[in-house]
Structure formats: structure tokens, C-alpha cells
Amino acid sequence: MSDTIEKIKCLIIGSGPAGYTAAIYAARANMNPVLYQGMQPGGQLTTTNEVENFPGYVDGVTGPEMMIQLQEQAKRFGADIRDGWATKVDFSGDIHKVWINDSIELHCETVIISTGASAKYLGLPSEQHYLNMGGGVSACAVCDGFFYRNQEVVIVGAGDSACEEAHYLSKLCKKVTMLVRSEKFRASKIMEARVRKTENIEILMNHDTVEVVGDNQVVHAIKALNKTTGEVIEIPATGFFVAIGHKPNTDIFKDYINLDETGYIINTPGTSNTNVAGVFVAGDAADHVYRQAITAAGTGCMAALDAERYLASKE
Numbered sequence: 001m002s003d004t005i006e007k008i009k010c011l012i013i014g015s016g017p018a019g020y021t022a023a024i025y026a027a028r029a030n031m032n033p034v035l036y037q038g039m040q041p042g043g044q045l046t047t048t049n050e051v052e053n054f055p056g057y058v059d060g061v062t063g064p065e066m067m068i069q070l071q072e073q074a075k076r077f078g079a080d081i082r083d084g085w086a087t088k089v090d091f092s093g094d095i096h097k098v099w100i101n102d103s104i105e106l107h108c109e110t111v112i113i114s115t116g117a118s119a120k121y122l123g124l125p126s127e128q129h130y131l132n133m134g135g136g137v138s139a140c141a142v143c144d145g146f147f148y149r150n151q152e153v154v155i156v157g158a159g160d161s162a163c164e165e166a167h168y169l170s171k172l173c174k175k176v177t178m179l180v181r182s183e184k185f186r187a188s189k190i191m192e193a194r195v196r197k198t199e200n201i202e203i204l205m206n207h208d209t210v211e212v213v214g215d216n217q218v219v220h221a222i223k224a225l226n227k228t229t230g231e232v233i234e235i236p237a238t239g240f241f242v243a244i245g246h247k248p249n250t251d252i253f254k255d256y257i258n259l260d261e262t263g264y265i266i267n268t269p270g271t272s273n274t275n276v277a278g279v280f281v282a283g284d285a286a287d288h289v290y291r292q293a294i295t296a297a298g299t300g301c302m303a304a305l306d307a308e309r310y311l312a313s314k315e
């Protein structure tokens, strides 16, 4: 083994709530964690202005501010936070090899994967405009539904998550219009039945979203194409929720780590263990159910504790 290759006790890949929480715990356990931030330092929360459901922030906090605080907390205990992107791994041996930016090779005793997931969007220019403005487009009903209490919203999607989110919104909002792109739901029958029988959810089958309409600052309506009649309708709404799925950032691990059919890492239930000893997972990379900052942070804690116990068992 060359002397130029850095040896790391605990490598953390990703700088969202999961990665930083893992770094806090690992640093306080003297594991000298090294954390690579990736392309989105601070993770998904850096794209939102209002986080109101993370315990401890009585008046809420902006996503970027919260992530800077988590980073500072990790640094206070000595976590080594670095710029860089994991581009390749080799988990075939006892020492786990990770390459950063295709050039730096690291040899790690433990690895915590906290690379998160990215919400999928339709890709319409108007959708991206209001998403970037923070003016009424969201991919997370649990995170943002509260801001649309007693208002009318539109949600697009046809799977179980879309049904779950539509139902969640129906309890907060005056009316929820659900746009389903084809003639069939992809959701399970039970989830479909649940939205169908909810009074304030109107389902429009075979409708495509054409445009998110607003005053340049905030959303006022959604234009949708009825693919059966060819008619374009305008649905009044102050919020537009996109629930067409997430893509976990796990491609580089797929040759070694067991993933489910959508790319989420499969962990041993109740632990952060993956199928490779010494490699752990935390946060949205393994969670298609909850997808919240607090659950990501909770599993970040679990991953650091599991890594610490793994190292202790090898001594």
C-alpha cells in the first residue's frame, strides 16, 4: 500500500443533515471523521427558505442557516470537512476504497453513505422559475403543506407517495386538485381508493401540466391539458406540489451495495448496516418513506454509533 494514500478511520460521504449529524457523533467518539460535501454543500435543505419543523428552532430557520450551524457544530468537535465528490468506490476488501474527484484515493476502515436523494421535477421552465423563487412550487407536502392552509393547491403524480401527499394536503387545504398523467393510477388500490373518497380532492385523469402561472413572484394557477379532449384548463392554485418520485444519489455504490429497484440503499432494519461490513447508510439515500431532516439526522446518529461499534469489535 503506497504511503501517499490517505488512511481514514471514518469517511462520511455527503453534507446534509445525515452527514453532519454522523460527523458530530463520530468526532465526539474520537473517530477523526473526514466528510466530503459533494456538489451540494449542506444538501437539499439549502434550497429552502423556511424550515419550521426541525425541533429546537422555535421561530423556524432558513435551510442554509441551519446547515451552516450543523457544519459549525461538527467542526467544533474536530470533524474534517472537505470539498470534493466521491466518484468511485471499491468495497470488495476489508479496507474500503473511495476515490474523490476521480483522482484522490482514500482507504477507509468505515464509510458512512449519506448522499441523499433528489426530487424529480417535470422540467417545465415555469415550474423551475417558481421553484427557484420559492414562490409556490414544492416537492414535499409534509415540509411545505402548512404554508398553504385553507388555500387551493394542485398536485401532480400517480404513485403511492403522490396519493399519500394529496391526502396529507387535503387535511390542510381547502381544495386539492390531483393531476394524473395517464388513465390509470400507479398507486396501490387502497391508496387510490383513499384519495378517491376524500371529498376535497378532485382527480383529473389523463391531464398533463402545461404551465405554472403566476405574477412572476408567486403561483396563481396551473394550466393543464386534458389529453382526451385537447382542452387546456386553468386551475386556480397558490401551491403546486410535484410528487413524481425521487432519485437516490447511489449510482456509484451499485456494484457493491444492495439497492432496491428504485436505487435506495437497503439497510438491515433497525440499523444503518448495509450488506458490506463497515459500510453504513444514513438519511434519504435509504429512506423513501419519511424523507425529513430530522429522520436523516436520526439515522446519521445511528450510522456513527454503528461505525464506532464496528471499529470497537475489530480491536
Ligand SMILES: Cc1cc2nc3c(=O)[nH]c(=O)nc-3n(C[C@H](O)[C@H](O)[C@H](O)COP(=O)(O)OP(=O)(O)OC[C@H]3O[C@@H](n4cnc5c(N)ncnc54)[C@H](O)[C@@H]3O)c2cc1C
Binding pocket: 013, 014, 015, 016, 017, 018, 019, 036, 037, 038, 039, 040, 041, 042, 043, 044, 045, 047, 048, 050, 051, 052, 053, 054, 084, 085, 086, 087, 114, 115, 116, 117, 118, 119, 139, 140, 143, 144, 249, 252, 282, 283, 284, 285, 291, 292, 293, 294, 296
Ligand atoms: C425544497 C425542499 C424543502 C424541504 N423542506 C424540509 C423541511 O422543511 N423539513 C424537513 O424536515 N425536511 C425538508 N426537506 C427534506 C430534507 O431536505 C431531506 O429529507 C434531508 O435533507 C435529507 O438529508 P440527507 O442528509 O439524507 O441528504 P441531502 O440533504 O440530500 O444531502 C445529500 C448530500 O450528499 C452529497 N452528495 C451526493 N452525492 C455525493 C457524492 N457522490 N460524493 C459526495 N457527496 C455527495 C450532496 O452534495 C449533499 O451534500 C426539504 C427538501 C426539499 C428539496
